[in-house]
Amino acid sequence: MADLGVLEDVPGAAPERPGRPGADPGLRPGRLRAERIPLLATAALAVAVPAVAALDLAVPGRALLALAFVLTVPGVPLVAGLRLPDPLLACSLAGALSIATALLTATAALLTGTWDPVRWAWALALVHLAATAWVLRRGPRTAGPGARAPGRPAARELRIRAVCAAALVAAVGLWWLAAGRVDLDAAGASGLIGVVGWPYLAALVLVAGVAAAQLVRRAPDGVVLAAAALVLALVLFAFANVADGAAGVPTGWRHVGFQRFISANEASFYGLDARASWPAFFAAAAQLVHLAGVADASAFLQLAPFFYNAAALVPLLVVARCVTGSGRIAWLSVFVYLGANWYQQDYFAPQATAFLLYLTVLATLLWSAAAAWRSRAADRPGGPRPERRRLRSLLAPLGRRPPLPAGLDAGRSVALEGVLLLLATAVVVTHQLTPVTLVLTLLVFVVTGYTRFRRLWLVVALLFVGWFSYGASDFWTGHLSAVVGDVGQVGANLDQAVTSRVVGDPTYQFMQQVRLGWSLVHVLLAVTGLGLILRRPDARLIALLAASAGSLVLLQSYGGEVVLRVFVFAAPLLAPLAAIALHRLLTWAPRGLPARRRQWLALAALAVVLTGYGAAGTATRGVNVSFERVSADDVRAARVLWANLREGDTVGLLYPAGAYPGDRYGEWSTVWLREERCELPPEACALTQLPRFVLLGRTQDAALTLVEGSAPGASRELADALLRSGRYEVVYRGADAQLLVLDGPR
Template sequence: MTALLSQEKTRQQEWLAPAVCVLAAAVWALAVRPVDPGTLGSLGLAASISPAVLIGVAMLSVGFVLELRSASPRTWVLAGACMLAVICAYGLQPLVEPSARLPVAWLHAGWSGYIAQHGQILHNFDARFSWPAFFAFVAWLTKASGAPDATVFLAWAPPVFTGLAAIGVHTLASTVLGRGRGAWLAVWLFLIVNWVEQDYFSPQGLAYLMYLAALTIVLRWLCREGLTAASVLGSNRTRLAAAAFIVLLCAMAPEHQVTPFALAGLMVVLAVTRMLRTPWLAVVAVLIPLAWLALGAKEYWIGHLDDLFGGVGDLSGSVQQNVGQRFSGDLGRIAVLTVRCGLSIALLVLAAAGWWRLRKDRPIVLAVLALLPFGLVGLQSYGGEMLLRSYLYALPLLCTLGGAALVTMLDRLPTALLTAAGLGLAAIGLVTARGGNDAYVAFRSDDVKVVQEAYREALPGQHITALAGYLPMQWARVGEVRQLSLELKCPPGPDEAPCVRHLGPEFVIVNPAQDAYGHMLLGLPPGWSRAAVAGLESHGYREKLRIGDTVLLELGGTR
């Protein structure tokens, strides 16, 4: 009788973790509602969704930890929980917001469309066209899928890229830690601290997947024993791994400006420390991206050498651009930035604890590899984004080390509960951090319709502009009409009409996202854009179209 009761209790416990995950998904799904981006404040998306959505996201961590504590964690439950986390955290914005967010994602769709239409890049147009592989791939994908244009891929790119990256992180963590609880915890950490939003429709989103694959190949098959838990295979497998690595590197070189060099830095360290079984691969890792930069991207570096090398060694200037200039705005934005810093610091602390736990079994070079990407900040500010990219490149190994630290917390129930609570809180922080900019990077469908009207009206060579760069623009008629933000030449504000009129763009589009940007980041009064529109109308512009709060102004008389 006791044995039967014990078996029944075991069966009930087996279904507890899946039940918690399903309940979490149900709570989340029932609470999800559409959000009007125009109503978002400086706290972003988290303040405008139901608290039940955040509770559902947090509950997933509880189910995940419960499954990990079982005697034999089931892969299908852990993988299912990770998939739900991707949907609930990274798929939240495409589900609740009416249009794809982030202006640069729309721009990338336009560049891909240009290649699809003309079969070549637009020369001497933008430096990023010197790394055209992503745009060419999307142009092919658009034609192959029969999609009308690349904008159909924008909204769901983040959950797709992140889901694929999570698979890569698990493979990498399994290489370092072995197939067990630590590797799964590394994946969960990756999913709840990856707030940098470099997984949007972009070259770096695809290049990051190649980066993960290449790094895993190196650690699993091309390094000496002792660095990882994976066994070193025979020479044939080593040659195949080296060939696969070179293929990935050749694919990355024309894909993105920074990612191949981040990987090259890791390879150099492995070669110098004699952990790399094939040291010549470090030379190849440096030469291939340099060769593309010298030959394939010559339109960029000719006349721009100062942009490339002017910031080398200027650590204080780079830190100022990457940290000082970004840590600004109203109280809500400062709160969001604080959450982002908190997630990053917590991961670094966990990684340090994980390294301390592994210090007897793994050489110190593993910790060096985890932190090395941050050295990129001293080489280039990258327009104030290099620290974000460095954090992204460091995430896989930092999360792996963090997973090694957390796995020791699962043995005892009190520490396991503390772990579940901490991971759940971090998941809420992730939603807050990722949606913190949505007041000015998320768009209404009205914005897209007004831009479409501008495309219909503009003649070749004319200008379609915005007071600030937060508008879904440049996704069509690339190279045919000029599409730009006036922000650099005319500082946003209620009195910028004379400056705009002096430049004389034929079309100006003003939307709520631009107003939110000016208010939250620049300290302008709420509604400043309405005053700017009134000023433009008194300086020769007339209202061509208004849909909701989004207005298209055309140069040519008064209303």
């Protein structure tokens, strides 16, 4: 990352100032003073949350306080102690470290049989208070030579901010209006984009306009761009859930079921599901539920996609700044990332949490590589030497150890590596696939000579092998050959992930192809962007990092989801690369055009592109909305089911849709009534197997119509037939779901 002059940089976009190792060039007196506020605020939070939980007080906002506890304790003071010069990176690391600590302590509590969320919260609070005292006692360091106090924005700047804020508030208002008016029941094969209505699109135009107006300014305002990115994340990722008044994606409800199991049994759900061997997320959710004083984790489901995307923006901005070398293009990358993120892997799930930790590790490594090489370039007159294309120069990176980034000394570098190791350990116990990607990423940094942490990949790989072999033996015992059988089966893995998904209703198939096409456009833009920075010495690193995510296809089909995961892991690199290409495309203008007109042209083009990204993101993400959504009525039907279930009961379903897996996990079993599963028509299947309950609804109907190509109304017809048979009666009937119970003995 030595040659950052390929693309223009933006004044005030905070590129790291060059300096000598050990100095603190990035720590401004203002920032040091400002650090006291979050330190003291989180110290108060660290004491308040366990105290409120211990006394079980019904304090308003207790759930939000508990969430803030998980996101800040004890990461804030520990990362403040590292005195990183980059505040954005410090924020990401503080959050990630707190989450990782919650995951690890919850796992430890589960495995050691010391399940007591309040006691563990007190232990974390003590660590937090001790670290806070240590950081505050050390006091502010001498600021570096380049230190400057943050200036107040000028009056004109404030006026522009006010106009942008008004536009963003209007966008949120329009979005809210759209969420209130939308009829999700009408979303058929074309998905969400067919029903969102004009207020939603107007909200997208407003957000795109604000972002574009800022991005073409000489000095874009980071505060306005951050607000615009948050509003775009809200518009794109919270719409269906807010419109439904509940939380979509049935798997998220299954995770609530796992959490409830752990809360009730103080043990993982071994023997019931393979995910029991990676219990960290579910155990941490159970601890959070206890601290928050809520019934279950469903309280956190609705806004989880918005939260995960909003939280990813901070490390993503660090990654994008390192990849693009420009604050302006880094911000553009953020909007590109949000618009291209249709993969729906950001619901309440372990992979979303592990991805956040992975992204923070990636951001830290890229930042330290960029900062180190920048300081080396500044030390060497004439800038960095281009690498010679010889075998020796190919092997040279293996023995290269980049210098310490400006602002870090040896001790803090070791501490930073310790923090990364903690994040990696949390990833290992949280999710199956993310550690593999993480090890590959760390290895790429080593072979390209861009990290000082040369054995971190080995340690993480050993931890993964250890956890997989010993911690997750329940998972692989009995079907290890199935786990390793996909290795090297690229064609089969791709077929399972791509071809087998383009099925069902013709319009639905077309929309699936739109998804593939949209991803292809994104990849082509990223490849073009890579081509534009190919002369930079770090281009090889960036290309290999993106390719390492793609190599997952060689290893696993991951239940047909591996291509989705490849895109998820590559997205933080694809987005900045695509933004570089877009920036080049959008700033092109015929020669001789006046500067003012060029700016207007760029503004219009950027606004159109960003609106297009938002609309394409809505269309591709919302394809499955008619059966991945979970309406408030689905939740009511599921609650009636849970209230009436007895241990050993059976529940008949046509398709896994709705909120049914959210409780009583392991106490009942499913009877699949679909002909492919039962080998009998649904009615005959139900009357032969006689499950005690039959849960049917609109979302199951939609799935059968779109994915299986069945005639509409299959679940309604089945319900009518079962009621006519006299063997079943209605327990619950709502607008979207109905629950039948067996009348009499089986």
